[in-house]
Amino acid sequence: MKLKNLLPLLLVAFGLMFFNSCKKETVDVTDLLKSVPSSASGVVVFNVEGLLSDTGCKINGHEVTPSKEIEQIISKASTVNQKDFLMIFDGSTGIEPKGAVVFYDTNKAFLTVALYDVEKFTNFIEQKSGATFASESNGVKICGNVAVKGAQAWLCLTPGKRLDPDAIDSYSKLQPSQSFLVSPLGENLLTDESDIRGWIMLNTYFSQNLDRSNRTMASLGLGMLFENGESMKFKVDFKKGELEMETVILNDQGKPAKFQLPMEKVDVATLKTLGTSCQGMMAFTLTPKLVKKFQEIGDTFGGALFGDINDFLKNVDGTVGVTASGNIDNEDINGVVTTKGDVSQELKGKISELFGSISMDGKLLRFSKGSVSGNLSVDECADALKGCYFGIVVDAEQFSQIGVGSFAQGFKSGEVLLKPEGQGIELEIEAKTINEKENALMTILRNI
Numbered sequence: 186m187k188l189k190n191l192l193p194l195l196l197v198a199f200g201l202m203f204f205n206s207c208k209k210e211t212v213d214v215t216d217l218l219k220s221v222p223s224s225a226s227g228v229v230v231f232n233v234e235g236l237l238s239d240t241g242c243k244i245n246g247h248e249v250t251p252s253k254e255i256e257q258i259i260s261k262a263s264t265v266n267q268k269d270f271l272m273i274f275d276g277s278t279g280i281e282p283k284g285a286v287v288f289y290d291t292n293k294a295f296l297t298v299a300l301y302d303v304e305k306f307t308n309f310i311e312q313k314s315g316a317t318f319a320s321e322s323n324g325v326k327i328c329g330n331v332a333v334k335g336a337q338a339w340l341c342l343t344p345g346k347r348l349d350p351d352a353i354d355s356y357s358k359l360q361p362s363q364s365f366l367v368s369p370l371g372e373n374l375l376t377d378e379s380d381i382r383g384w385i386m387l388n389t390y391f392s393q394n395l396d397r398s399n400r401t402m403a404s405l406g407l408g409m410l411f412e413n414g415e416s417m418k419f420k421v422d423f424k425k426g427e428l429e430m431e432t433v434i435l436n437d438q439g440k441p442a443k444f445q446l447p448m449e450k451v452d453v454a455t456l457k458t459l460g461t462s463c464q465g466m467m468a469f470t471l472t473p474k475l476v477k478k479f480q481e482i483g484d485t486f487g488g489a490l491f492g493d494i495n496d497f498l499k500n501v502d503g504t505v506g507v508t509a510s511g512n513i514d515n516e517d518i519n520g521v522v523t524t525k526g527d528v529s530q531e532l533k534g535k536i537s538e539l540f541g542s543i544s545m546d547g548k549l550l551r552f553s554k555g556s557v558s559g560n561l562s563v564d565e566c567a568d569a570l571k572g573c574y575f576g577i578v579v580d581a582e583q584f585s586q587i588g589v590g591s592f593a594q595g596f597k598s599g600e601v602l603l604k605p606e607g608q609g610i611e612l613e614i615e616a617k618t619i620n621e622k623e624n625a626l627m628t629i630l631r632n633i
Contacts, residue, residue: 369439
């Protein structure tokens with residue numbers, strides 16, 4: 186099963202747990218991580234108690250009472266989703282409202298949770314599935330894709346894969362030295378207070394999402410961009426007024442892998458010359474050192490990947506920025522390219538062909554098409570990109586043009602930022618809600 190296809194399943198698995206939350210604090214998921222083997226190639230931890238602190242839910246021991254807002258969401262949900270929501274708030278499930286862990290091992294993804302009442306849980310699963318648990322000789326009980334051993338349950342999230350009772354038994358008996366806790370990221374996932382935090386081996390991601398030729402290209406590209414880039418860690422936080430996501434490529438020591446492109450930060454002052462309002466801004470830096478590096482990468486792949494970009498991008502040196510409004514088929518554009526004083530006629534011709542009028546303003550090559558306007562302040566967009574190597578700020582109305590239109594409801598803007606992180610880089614994604622007082626997760630749930 187491809188990892189990208191796990192997302193809906195992870196969201197459902199997440200849904201089984203997170204509404205049991207009302208208190209923002211770090212959840213001790215030590216016992217759950219102890220049952221994750223050190224061989225796991227991906228691990229995601231859900232801080233159940235830390236989620237949805239602003240939803241008004243109440244929890245008394247193991248009993249969960251939803252807020253009126255959540256009850257309204259349940260009443261409007263489809264029949265299938267409604268059953269999931271009802272299970273979330275059904276205090277008779279036997280699931281401990283603490284934490285949850287998803288891990289990927291031996292080509293299978295598992296969700297594991299602690300149980301406060303094994304009998305309640307097994308009765309619930311049997312009623313939901315119409316099947317009964319069968320006991321194995323090793324003490325593991327299995328019903329379909331659900332297994333129970335002691336006071337812990339495992340749900341296999343990978344369609345078409347059968348649970349192996351011996352594997353579940355081995356997970357339950359792992360010594361700390363055999364578990365994920367001994368890995369460089371084990372302690373980080375244990376102590377991080379983020380709502381969701383995770384880690385994945387990049388080779389696993391490539392093998393599950395790319396065919397052989399693209400997998401080879403991705404591995405080569407990774408090696409050129411990062412020194413000893415091996416894995417990726419990420420975290421997600423739902424806050425009042427915004428959703429935040431962060432991702433960093435790591436080396437085999439669990440530290441940010443050295444980024445090998447000679448990048449420089451964008452110049453905010455230059456970006457602020459791109460008008461007063463827009464629907465989106467994109468900016469990055471382009472220097473002779475970076476152009477030379479691209480040329481070297483192109484030569485590695487046979488010389489035809491980028492062509493002779495040294496001559497094409499002659500004298501480009503600094504921030505490149507664009508603001509835009511309108512739809513992708515008929516956008517209005519304001520743009521600027523920082524130079525050493527002039528650029529190649531080929532580049533001028535291509536910019537003119539694509540965007541219309543061009544002019545030199547000192548060392549700045551400017552280009553424009555139409556009249557850019559919108560709900561976003563150019564100055565505020567530029568300030569959001571401070572300290573970035575690359576960044577995009579976009580009005581939520583434009584989300585559909587970058588493939589996430591279904592995410593727009595309830596949000597006013599989004600940002601994608603590439604920033605330095607030690608010797609490596611960090612990718613940050615932020616989405617701001619229209620209602621600044623509402624938790625971003627509530628905003629998402631209202632518009633599922």
